[in-house]
Amino acid sequence: MLNLNCLEYVIDAVTAKIYLANRMNELEHLLESWGFQELIKPCTSFYETCKDGKIVVIGNSQVFV
Structure with a gap:
């Protein structure tokens, strides 16, 4: 059984690897290499981008020059 210091180190190291993998x-x-295939879901982004789109400003849109 891991002592508290070792457990904290493992948690920090695993968290760092997850963040790095996400950024890269x-x-x-x-997740697949760790056996967590059930956590992988198809990407259904709420935000979609379109180069021909328009910028919509909600709220105060006054521009000061």
Whole structure:
């Protein structure tokens, strides 16, 4: 059984690896290698971008020059 200091180190190290994999777009591979395939879901982004889109400002849109 791990003592509290070792357990905290493991948690910090695992968290750092998850953050890094996410930033490097490798989170899916990391989760698969750790056996967490059930956590991988298809990407259904709420926000979609469109280069021909428009910017909508909600609220105060006054511009000071």
